[in-house]
Amino acid sequence: MTKTALTLVGLMVLLLGSGVWIGAGLIGSGAGILAIFRPQMPFLKLLAQQAWNVLSSPELLALPLFILMAEVLFRTDIAKSLFTGLSPWLRRVPGRLCHINVLGCTLFASVCGSSAATTVTVGRITAGELLKRGYDRKLVIGSLAGAGTLGFLIPPSTIMIIYGVMAEESILRLFIAGILPGLLLAGAYMGYIGVRALMEPDHVGTAPASTTLREKMAALVGLGPLILLILFVIGSMYGGIASPTEAAAAGVLGSIVIGVAQRKLDLQGLILAARQAAENCAMIGLIIIGAMFLSTAIGYLGLPRHIAQVIEGWGLTPLMLIAVLLVFYILLGMVMEGMAIIVMTLPITLPLAQAAGYDKIWFGIFIVIVVEMAQISPPVGFNLTVIQRLTGESIGSVTRATMPFFLIMAAFVLLIAVFPGIVSIVPDLMRN
Template sequence: MGKIIATLLGLMTLLLGSGLWIGLGLIGTGVGLLEFFRPNMPSLKLIAQQTWNTVVSPELLALPLFILMAEILFRTRISEALFTGLSPWLRRVPGRLSHLTVMGCTLFASVCGSSAATTVTVGRITAKELIGRGYNRDLVTGSLAGAGTLGFLIPPSTIMIIYGVMAEESILRLFIAGIVPGVLLAASYMGYLGIRAWLNPSLVGEPPDPTTLWEKLVALKDLGPLILLILGVMGSMYGGIASPTEAAAVGVAASMAIGFAQRTLDLKGVMIAARQAAESCAMIGLIMIGAMFLSTVIGYLGVPRFIATGIQSWGMPPLMLVVVLLVFYVLLGMVMEGLGIIVMTLPITLPLALSAGYDKIWFGIFIVIVVEMAQITPPVGFNLTVIQRLTGDSMGRITRATMPFFFIMAAFVFIMALFPGIIGFLPQTVRGQ
């Protein structure tokens, strides 16, 4: 077994390190393992079978639709509406408008399953406005990096769809499980911002002019299209009216209606959005095919069972296993992007979590949060790159500004481990779906 594991790691390092696409690298690793250790097994037939099983999965139908919805919304004035609709309500709370990034990302994440899209859409308005109003630059960029990752945790989430397919778990239950952790994590960010502003008021600039209740209520009209979109997409799923795929189709139609109504979208824009979504789906599909193929190969060779049995023999308590997995995923996040981390490691780490007493729903939320941490972990952290393009700051400065939010996420993981009911109680309401 030692030779198999060494070959697995060697091939993966060689192929992925050469710059080969992740999906092709995973397929190449699987083929190499079969050629070395099971030469009589028809690798081409197995690749064809896994490709078919992956692309015809009905649960995956929601993925391209949610990606298309995010691409369309990116071309609307949703980001401006978030700023004008929320700012009158935040001018007198501790931290004032610094909460705009967190609340804006939380709301936008409710209709967008992408961390990068959430960060770009909210950040392209809030970062410039807040820094221009005298808010501390590091506080703005750090909060945007941390809150932007909520695009993966707050449903709908593309990562949750992929995890649900690979782990054979209900996507709707995963979506529902992400609500409470997402809201609590956003509240933790806002609490941190409020405390920082209370300790050092100069971080949030000069107090803005007060607004009347009428002005606050009038500002809410700017949030109307987004609120209706959230109710249409998420409400239809949680109300049992529509499946995730049907809700995603509703979201695409509604986002197009918003874009046409705002006159920021035309048929050419729809075609560009569709092409971008198709490219993203093709990339994700290739990665999933490679991951499913490699998962089948290493399962046939007995690698996951060998590793799981070895770790179980250590007698490691569940909380210690969480620490080990957290460190493991953070280290991977330094050199890989989130989707690749999930598809490569899930066949090994999921059985470990199940053997420690955690269920698939809990581990799904855990792995989403650690992937969020990978999004703000240098040097590959994608959210850091997005913010660098928005602000022009150095990667080192952005990383330092992001660290408090990284540690908030790490602390939240341990809270989840100590109180797993935070995640489990809502999905129980849809058991069996």
């Protein structure tokens, strides 16, 4: 079995290291391992069956719709509305306008589902404005990088949809489970910003102009369309009115209405948004097909069971296992993209977590957070590249600025491992 594992690793390193598409690399690895150790297996028939099963999954239908909604919202004035609507309320808060990065990303994540889209949409307005007002560059960059990852944790989340399909778990329950951890993590970011501001007041730039309560309320009017869209999409799912797919379809319609009302979206812009969404969906679809095919292939060879038995033989406690998995995923995040990490490792790590007493919902939130960490892990972290383009800083500078928020996420993972009820309390309450 060790020979099988080493052969699989060698094939994956060869194919993925050669620069081929991740999905194609996963399919090639699965086909190669079967050709070597199970030559009688009709892998083309198996691949076709897996492709049909994945692409015909009703749960996966919500994915392209949420991606399209994010693409449409990216072409609106939502980011500008977030800045102008939140600024007057943060005048007396320690850290002042730096909190806009966290609050803006939290709100936008509630209708987006993508970490990169959240970072770009919010950062293209806030980064320049905060730096122009004299805020510390490291604090601005770090808070944007950390908060941008909330696009994966706060529902709706594209990563949660992929995990739900692969783990055969309720996507709606995953969405519900992400609410409290997402808000707590956002609160931890804001707490760190506040403490830094109190310790180093010179790192905080100029305060917004003083405003009356009436002016503050008027500023919130610009956030009205976004708030209504959040209530429309999230509320319909949690209220049992719509399934995730139906809520996503309604969200697309709502985002188009917002874009047209703001005169920022025309027919050409809608076509471009649809084209970009189609490209992203095709890429994700190929990755999922490749992952499911590889998962089935290694399952036939008994590799996940063998690895699980080896790790169980180490005699790790549940908390020690989670610590090992955390380090494992951090190392993978340094060289691989987050979605690829999930689809490649889930067939092995999910049974380990279940054997340790963690359910699939909890492990889904755990793996989403570690994928968020991968988004800001050098040298591959996608959010680091996004922020580099927004600010003109080097990857090294962006990485150093992001490190405190990376450590906050690592500590938060250990927190939910010690207190798993943080993840389960909201889904359990809504089920009862």
